[in-house]
Amino acid sequence: xxxxxxxxxxxxxxxxxxxxxxxxxxxxxxxxxxxxxxxxxxxxxxxxxxxxxxxxxxxxxxxxxxxxxxxxxxxxxxxxxxxxxxxxxxxxxxxxxxxxxxxxxxxxxxxxxxxxxxxxxxxxxxxxxxxxxxxxxxxxxxxxxxxxxxxxxxxxxxxxxxxxxxxxxxxxxxxxxxxxxxxxxxxxxxxxxxxxxxxxxxxxxxxxxxxxxxxxxxxxxxxxxxxxxxxxxxxxxxxxxxxxxxxxxxxxxxxxxxxxxxxxxxxxxxxxxxxxxxxxxxxxxxxxxxxxxxxxxxxxxxxxxxxxxxxxxxxxxxxxxxxxxxxxxxxxxxxxxxxxxxxxxxxxxxxxxxxxxxxx
Numbered sequence: 380x381x382x383x384x385x386x387x388x389x390x391x392x393x394x395x396x397x398x399x400x401x402x403x404x405x406x407x408x409x410x411x412x413x414x415x416x417x418x419x420x421x422x423x424x425x426x427x428x429x430x431x432x433x434x435x436x437x438x439x440x441x442x443x444x445x446x447x448x449x450x451x452x453x454x455x456x457x458x459x460x461x462x463x464x465x466x467x468x469x470x471x472x473x474x475x476x477x478x479x480x481x482x483x484x485x486x487x488x489x490x491x492x493x494x495x496x497x498x499x500x501x502x503x504x505x506x507x508x509x510x511x512x513x514x515x516x517x518x519x520x521x522x523x524x525x526x527x528x529x530x531x532x533x534x535x536x537x538x539x540x541x542x543x544x545x546x547x548x549x550x551x552x553x554x555x556x557x558x559x560x561x562x563x564x565x566x567x568x569x570x571x572x573x574x575x576x577x578x579x580x581x582x583x584x585x586x587x588x589x590x591x592x593x594x595x596x597x598x599x600x601x602x603x604x605x606x607x608x609x610x611x612x613x614x615x616x617x618x619x620x621x622x623x624x625x626x627x628x629x630x631x632x633x634x635x636x637x638x639x640x641x642x643x644x645x646x647x648x649x650x651x652x653x654x655x656x657x658x659x660x661x662x663x664x665x666x667x668x669x670x671x672x673x674x675x676x677x678x679x680x681x682x683x684x685x686x687x688x689x690x691x692x693x694x695x696x697x698x699x700x701x702x703x704x705x706x707x708x709x710x711x712x713x714x715x716x717x718x719x720x721x722x723x724x725x726x727x728x729x730x731x732x733x734x735x736x737x738x739x
Contacts, residue, residue: 421552589717596682604628611665
């Protein structure tokens with residue numbers, strides 16, 4: 380008896396198995412989400428460090444020693460961030476909170492009357508607020524909430540031990556994944572049915588390009604832009620330069636969003652601080668230089684011409700991941716959406732080559 384005809388390597392008989400595997404993986408992720416955070420963070424660190432370890436290995440260094448060197452680099456960068464950037468960031472956030480009364484007063488006394496006179500629109504007056512007592516109450520509430528959380532954590536020996544264990548588990552997972560990354564990928568590929576291995580290797584390579592562009596390249600671009608904006612605003616003399624620069628850098632994960640958010644907020648802060656047009660021009664110059672460097676230097680070198688995700692897809696993926704699985708979902712949203720995009724592109728190509736599309 381003749382064998383049933385299959386439609387290439389992913390024939391009708393194999394699609395149900397593939398869908399069953401994907402559904403099982405999704406269900407397992409959803410059910411295990413409470414314990415996945417250290418493993419996801421470890422996998423992210425391992426993925427970021429694997430190219431550096433491969434480079435050291437090509438230069439004759441042993442895999443284990445290369446992993447140790449990369450770990451030392453990552454640890455040094457983290458220590459610098461914790462010792463230098465975090466205290467300065469907290470200080471500037473505190474300064475920003477203290478500026479809220481002045482901003483509110485400017486909106487009430489200047490902006491709303493200007494809008495009403497300029498556009499002849501009815502604008503309701505904002506209520507008077509005792510900001511001294513209101514901020515004191517909020518800070519007191521924040522302190523109470525923090526103390527309550529700490530009491531719940533430290534009051535439960537099991538909760539405290541679980542938190543310490545999860546924190547300690549991240550570098551352990553990252554170390555072993557970084558050391559055995561290539562071996563694990565090869566073993567996973569060998570578990571794929573032989574008829575699928577060639578196409579799977581091709582799609583995994585394309586997915587790695589997209590992931591590299593977003594997880595390695597785009598994160599470096601975001602960090603570089605945050606540093607450029609922060610330094611530029613500091614040179615201009617704008618208060619809250621570190622907060623404004625880092626927010627603009629993080630928001631640049633969506634093209635042009637970081638520029639828009641950064642320049643608008645920085646212009647407002649500069650106007651409150653200086654009340655001079657020249658300061659606004661200098662702030663605009665800082666963000667203009669940042670955009671030129673991103674377009675001419677950062678993106679071509681760090682991201683290159685690798686295929687990225689559409690900005691709307693990035694926003695949707697981040698929001699969907701957060702809605703489904705919280706912080707863990709946000710961490711895996713872009714990698715999963717990048718892989719899905721690669722598979723969808725191949726599925727569309729297969730569909731356009733099929734009889735259903737051509738009408739034959």
